[in-house]
Amino acid sequence: MPDRQTPSESLGLFPLHAVLLPGASLGLRVFEARYLDLVRECGRHGRGFGICLILAGDEAGDPATAAAFGTEALIEDFGQGDDGLLTLRVRGARRFHVRRVRVRDNGLQVAEVEWCDEASDEPVLPEHGLLASMLEHVLERTGGEHAAAPRARFDDAAWVGWRLAELLPLHDSQRQALLQVDDPHERLQQLLRLVS
Incomplete structure:
Protein backbone atom coordinates (compact mmCIF):
# COMPACT_ATOMS: atom_id res chain seq x y z
CA MET A 1 0.00 0.00 0.00
CA PRO A 2 1.54 3.38 -0.97
CA ASP A 3 2.49 5.75 1.84
CA ARG A 4 0.44 8.95 1.66
CA GLN A 5 2.36 12.01 2.77
CA THR A 6 0.85 15.30 3.80
CA PRO A 7 2.38 18.15 1.80
CA SER A 8 4.47 20.49 3.91
CA GLU A 9 5.01 24.22 3.61
CA SER A 10 7.80 26.58 4.63
CA LEU A 11 6.95 29.12 7.36
CA GLY A 12 9.10 31.72 9.12
CA LEU A 13 8.87 31.42 12.91
CA PHE A 14 8.55 34.12 15.57
CA PRO A 15 9.04 32.21 18.86
CA LEU A 16 7.52 33.94 21.92
CA HIS A 17 6.95 33.43 25.63
CA ALA A 18 3.23 33.30 24.73
CA VAL A 19 0.78 30.98 22.98
CA LEU A 20 -1.25 32.36 20.08
CA LEU A 21 -4.57 30.53 19.70
CA PRO A 22 -6.74 30.34 16.56
CA GLY A 23 -9.04 33.37 16.45
CA ALA A 24 -7.14 35.26 19.17
CA SER A 25 -5.34 38.55 18.60
CA LEU A 26 -1.92 39.49 19.90
CA GLY A 27 0.12 42.70 19.91
CA LEU A 28 3.82 42.51 19.02
CA ARG A 29 6.74 44.94 19.09
CA VAL A 30 9.29 44.13 16.40
CA PHE A 31 12.85 45.38 16.62
CA GLU A 32 15.26 42.59 15.62
CA ALA A 33 16.44 42.67 12.00
CA ARG A 34 15.48 39.02 11.40
CA TYR A 35 11.84 39.70 12.37
CA LEU A 36 11.67 42.99 10.47
CA ASP A 37 12.84 41.00 7.41
CA LEU A 38 10.19 38.35 8.14
CA VAL A 39 7.40 40.96 8.36
CA ARG A 40 8.55 42.56 5.08
CA GLU A 41 8.62 39.14 3.42
CA CYS A 42 5.11 38.32 4.70
CA GLY A 43 3.79 41.66 3.43
CA ARG A 44 5.37 41.13 0.01
CA HIS A 45 3.91 37.65 -0.39
CA GLY A 46 0.58 38.26 1.42
CA ARG A 47 1.10 35.49 3.95
CA GLY A 48 1.54 34.99 7.66
CA PHE A 49 4.28 33.67 9.91
CA GLY A 50 4.32 31.10 12.69
CA ILE A 51 4.21 31.78 16.42
CA CYS A 52 5.45 29.01 18.72
CA LEU A 53 5.89 28.95 22.48
CA ILE A 54 9.53 29.21 23.60
CA LEU A 55 10.52 26.14 25.63
CA ALA A 56 14.12 27.25 26.24
CA GLY A 57 15.90 30.51 25.47
CA ASP A 58 14.87 34.10 24.98
CA GLU A 59 12.80 36.08 22.49
CA ALA A 60 15.81 38.17 21.46
CA GLY A 61 19.32 37.04 20.64
CA ASP A 62 20.25 33.45 19.83
CA PRO A 63 17.50 31.28 18.24
CA ALA A 64 15.30 29.82 20.98
CA THR A 65 14.04 26.25 21.28
CA ALA A 66 10.34 26.41 20.40
CA ALA A 67 7.40 24.02 20.75
CA ALA A 68 6.66 21.74 17.80
CA PHE A 69 3.07 23.03 17.52
CA GLY A 70 2.18 26.63 16.78
CA THR A 71 -0.31 28.93 15.12
CA GLU A 72 -0.11 30.92 11.92
CA ALA A 73 -0.19 34.66 12.66
CA LEU A 74 -1.88 36.90 10.09
CA ILE A 75 -1.04 40.61 10.27
CA GLU A 76 -4.19 42.70 10.78
CA ASP A 77 -2.63 46.07 11.55
CA PHE A 78 0.74 47.72 11.99
CA GLY A 79 2.08 51.02 13.21
CA GLN A 80 4.90 52.68 15.08
CA GLY A 81 5.11 52.83 18.87
CA ASP A 82 6.18 55.88 20.89
CA ASP A 83 9.64 54.30 21.06
CA GLY A 84 9.86 54.21 17.24
CA LEU A 85 9.53 50.42 17.05
CA LEU A 86 7.27 48.61 14.60
CA THR A 87 4.07 47.41 16.28
CA LEU A 88 1.88 44.65 14.88
CA ARG A 89 -1.58 43.35 15.67
CA VAL A 90 -1.82 39.73 14.51
CA ARG A 91 -4.63 37.17 14.59
CA GLY A 92 -4.22 33.44 15.05
CA ALA A 93 -5.31 31.38 12.05
CA ARG A 94 -4.35 27.77 11.26
CA ARG A 95 -2.51 25.45 13.64
CA PHE A 96 0.62 23.70 12.41
CA HIS A 97 3.08 20.99 13.40
CA VAL A 98 6.77 21.68 12.82
CA ARG A 99 8.56 18.85 11.00
CA ARG A 100 12.01 20.42 10.48
CA VAL A 101 13.67 23.75 11.29
CA ARG A 102 16.58 25.46 9.64
CA VAL A 103 18.19 28.69 10.80
CA ARG A 104 19.07 31.40 8.26
CA ASP A 105 22.28 33.39 8.53
CA ASN A 106 20.36 36.25 10.18
CA GLY A 107 19.11 33.90 12.95
CA LEU A 108 15.55 33.56 11.61
CA GLN A 109 14.12 30.08 12.09
CA VAL A 110 12.26 28.74 9.05
CA ALA A 111 10.17 25.63 9.63
CA GLU A 112 8.82 22.96 7.35
CA VAL A 113 5.28 22.62 8.72
CA GLU A 114 2.22 20.46 8.22
CA TRP A 115 -1.13 22.13 8.76
CA CYS A 116 -3.36 20.50 11.37
CA ASP A 117 -6.84 19.39 10.34
CA GLU A 118 -9.58 21.52 11.87
CA ALA A 119 -12.97 20.13 12.85
CA SER A 120 -15.72 22.28 11.40
CA ASP A 121 -19.16 22.95 12.81
CA GLU A 122 -18.97 20.43 15.64
CA PRO A 123 -21.74 21.27 18.14
CA VAL A 124 -20.99 21.56 21.86
CA LEU A 125 -21.88 18.25 23.52
Whole structure:
Protein backbone atom coordinates (compact mmCIF):
# COMPACT_ATOMS: atom_id res chain seq x y z
CA MET A 1 0.00 0.00 0.00
CA PRO A 2 1.54 3.38 -0.97
CA ASP A 3 2.49 5.75 1.84
CA ARG A 4 0.44 8.95 1.66
CA GLN A 5 2.36 12.01 2.77
CA THR A 6 0.85 15.30 3.80
CA PRO A 7 2.38 18.15 1.80
CA SER A 8 4.47 20.49 3.91
CA GLU A 9 5.01 24.22 3.61
CA SER A 10 7.80 26.58 4.63
CA LEU A 11 6.95 29.12 7.36
CA GLY A 12 9.10 31.72 9.12
CA LEU A 13 8.87 31.42 12.91
CA PHE A 14 8.55 34.12 15.57
CA PRO A 15 9.04 32.21 18.86
CA LEU A 16 7.52 33.94 21.92
CA HIS A 17 6.95 33.43 25.63
CA ALA A 18 3.23 33.30 24.73
CA VAL A 19 0.78 30.98 22.98
CA LEU A 20 -1.25 32.36 20.08
CA LEU A 21 -4.57 30.53 19.70
CA PRO A 22 -6.74 30.34 16.56
CA GLY A 23 -9.04 33.37 16.45
CA ALA A 24 -7.14 35.26 19.17
CA SER A 25 -5.34 38.55 18.60
CA LEU A 26 -1.92 39.49 19.90
CA GLY A 27 0.12 42.70 19.91
CA LEU A 28 3.82 42.51 19.02
CA ARG A 29 6.74 44.94 19.09
CA VAL A 30 9.29 44.13 16.40
CA PHE A 31 12.85 45.38 16.62
CA GLU A 32 15.26 42.59 15.62
CA ALA A 33 16.44 42.67 12.00
CA ARG A 34 15.48 39.02 11.40
CA TYR A 35 11.84 39.70 12.37
CA LEU A 36 11.67 42.99 10.47
CA ASP A 37 12.84 41.00 7.41
CA LEU A 38 10.19 38.35 8.14
CA VAL A 39 7.40 40.96 8.36
CA ARG A 40 8.55 42.56 5.08
CA GLU A 41 8.62 39.14 3.42
CA CYS A 42 5.11 38.32 4.70
CA GLY A 43 3.79 41.66 3.43
CA ARG A 44 5.37 41.13 0.01
CA HIS A 45 3.91 37.65 -0.39
CA GLY A 46 0.58 38.26 1.42
CA ARG A 47 1.10 35.49 3.95
CA GLY A 48 1.54 34.99 7.66
CA PHE A 49 4.28 33.67 9.91
CA GLY A 50 4.32 31.10 12.69
CA ILE A 51 4.21 31.78 16.42
CA CYS A 52 5.45 29.01 18.72
CA LEU A 53 5.89 28.95 22.48
CA ILE A 54 9.53 29.21 23.60
CA LEU A 55 10.52 26.14 25.63
CA ALA A 56 14.12 27.25 26.24
CA GLY A 57 15.90 30.51 25.47
CA ASP A 58 14.87 34.10 24.98
CA GLU A 59 12.80 36.08 22.49
CA ALA A 60 15.81 38.17 21.46
CA GLY A 61 19.32 37.04 20.64
CA ASP A 62 20.25 33.45 19.83
CA PRO A 63 17.50 31.28 18.24
CA ALA A 64 15.30 29.82 20.98
CA THR A 65 14.04 26.25 21.28
CA ALA A 66 10.34 26.41 20.40
CA ALA A 67 7.40 24.02 20.75
CA ALA A 68 6.66 21.74 17.80
CA PHE A 69 3.07 23.03 17.52
CA GLY A 70 2.18 26.63 16.78
CA THR A 71 -0.31 28.93 15.12
CA GLU A 72 -0.11 30.92 11.92
CA ALA A 73 -0.19 34.66 12.66
CA LEU A 74 -1.88 36.90 10.09
CA ILE A 75 -1.04 40.61 10.27
CA GLU A 76 -4.19 42.70 10.78
CA ASP A 77 -2.63 46.07 11.55
CA PHE A 78 0.74 47.72 11.99
CA GLY A 79 2.08 51.02 13.21
CA GLN A 80 4.90 52.68 15.08
CA GLY A 81 5.11 52.83 18.87
CA ASP A 82 6.18 55.88 20.89
CA ASP A 83 9.64 54.30 21.06
CA GLY A 84 9.86 54.21 17.24
CA LEU A 85 9.53 50.42 17.05
CA LEU A 86 7.27 48.61 14.60
CA THR A 87 4.07 47.41 16.28
CA LEU A 88 1.88 44.65 14.88
CA ARG A 89 -1.58 43.35 15.67
CA VAL A 90 -1.82 39.73 14.51
CA ARG A 91 -4.63 37.17 14.59
CA GLY A 92 -4.22 33.44 15.05
CA ALA A 93 -5.31 31.38 12.05
CA ARG A 94 -4.35 27.77 11.26
CA ARG A 95 -2.51 25.45 13.64
CA PHE A 96 0.62 23.70 12.41
CA HIS A 97 3.08 20.99 13.40
CA VAL A 98 6.77 21.68 12.82
CA ARG A 99 8.56 18.85 11.00
CA ARG A 100 12.01 20.42 10.48
CA VAL A 101 13.67 23.75 11.29
CA ARG A 102 16.58 25.46 9.64
CA VAL A 103 18.19 28.69 10.80
CA ARG A 104 19.07 31.40 8.26
CA ASP A 105 22.28 33.39 8.53
CA ASN A 106 20.36 36.25 10.18
CA GLY A 107 19.11 33.90 12.95
CA LEU A 108 15.55 33.56 11.61
CA GLN A 109 14.12 30.08 12.09
CA VAL A 110 12.26 28.74 9.05
CA ALA A 111 10.17 25.63 9.63
CA GLU A 112 8.82 22.96 7.35
CA VAL A 113 5.28 22.62 8.72
CA GLU A 114 2.22 20.46 8.22
CA TRP A 115 -1.13 22.13 8.76
CA CYS A 116 -3.36 20.50 11.37
CA ASP A 117 -6.84 19.39 10.34
CA GLU A 118 -9.58 21.52 11.87
CA ALA A 119 -12.97 20.13 12.85
CA SER A 120 -15.72 22.28 11.40
CA ASP A 121 -19.16 22.95 12.81
CA GLU A 122 -18.97 20.43 15.64
CA PRO A 123 -21.74 21.27 18.14
CA VAL A 124 -20.99 21.56 21.86
CA LEU A 125 -21.88 18.25 23.52
CA PRO A 126 -24.38 18.31 26.44
CA GLU A 127 -21.62 17.43 28.92
CA HIS A 128 -19.76 20.60 27.87
CA GLY A 129 -22.78 22.93 28.00
CA LEU A 130 -21.51 24.37 31.29
CA LEU A 131 -18.37 25.59 29.48
CA ALA A 132 -20.42 27.43 26.83
CA SER A 133 -22.44 29.10 29.62
CA MET A 134 -19.23 29.99 31.45
CA LEU A 135 -17.85 31.61 28.30
CA GLU A 136 -21.03 33.68 27.87
CA HIS A 137 -20.75 34.83 31.48
CA VAL A 138 -17.05 35.73 31.12
CA LEU A 139 -17.72 37.73 27.94
CA GLU A 140 -20.69 39.54 29.55
CA ARG A 141 -18.43 40.63 32.41
CA THR A 142 -15.24 41.42 30.52
CA GLY A 143 -16.54 42.56 27.13
CA GLY A 144 -13.89 42.63 24.44
CA GLU A 145 -13.93 41.75 20.77
CA HIS A 146 -15.78 38.44 21.19
CA ALA A 147 -18.60 39.84 23.39
CA ALA A 148 -20.79 40.62 20.36
CA ALA A 149 -20.37 37.15 18.82
CA PRO A 150 -23.53 35.67 17.29
CA ARG A 151 -25.43 33.23 19.48
CA ALA A 152 -24.57 30.33 17.13
CA ARG A 153 -20.88 30.67 18.07
CA PHE A 154 -21.65 29.41 21.58
CA ASP A 155 -22.71 26.08 20.08
CA ASP A 156 -19.47 25.70 18.09
CA ALA A 157 -17.22 23.36 20.10
CA ALA A 158 -13.96 24.58 18.54
CA TRP A 159 -14.79 28.28 19.00
CA VAL A 160 -15.92 27.82 22.62
CA GLY A 161 -12.73 25.89 23.41
CA TRP A 162 -10.41 28.44 21.81
CA ARG A 163 -12.12 31.39 23.48
CA LEU A 164 -11.98 29.76 26.93
CA ALA A 165 -8.33 28.82 26.42
CA GLU A 166 -7.69 32.46 25.46
CA LEU A 167 -9.63 34.11 28.30
CA LEU A 168 -9.16 31.84 31.32
CA PRO A 169 -6.15 32.47 33.59
CA LEU A 170 -4.10 29.50 32.36
CA HIS A 171 -0.36 28.91 32.30
CA ASP A 172 1.31 28.97 28.88
CA SER A 173 2.07 25.25 29.27
CA GLN A 174 -1.67 24.56 29.70
CA ARG A 175 -2.54 26.69 26.65
CA GLN A 176 0.14 24.87 24.66
CA ALA A 177 -1.29 21.49 25.65
CA LEU A 178 -4.75 22.64 24.49
CA LEU A 179 -3.29 23.95 21.21
CA GLN A 180 -1.89 20.49 20.47
CA VAL A 181 -5.30 18.74 20.80
CA ASP A 182 -6.96 18.08 17.44
CA ASP A 183 -10.43 17.08 18.64
CA PRO A 184 -12.52 20.08 19.86
CA HIS A 185 -14.52 17.84 22.23
CA GLU A 186 -11.33 16.50 23.83
CA ARG A 187 -10.12 20.11 24.17
CA LEU A 188 -13.37 21.00 25.99
CA GLN A 189 -12.98 17.92 28.18
CA GLN A 190 -9.48 19.07 29.17
CA LEU A 191 -10.82 22.56 29.90
CA LEU A 192 -13.55 21.03 32.06
CA ARG A 193 -10.88 19.25 34.11
CA LEU A 194 -8.87 22.47 34.42
CA VAL A 195 -11.81 24.56 35.66
CA SER A 196 -13.01 21.89 38.10
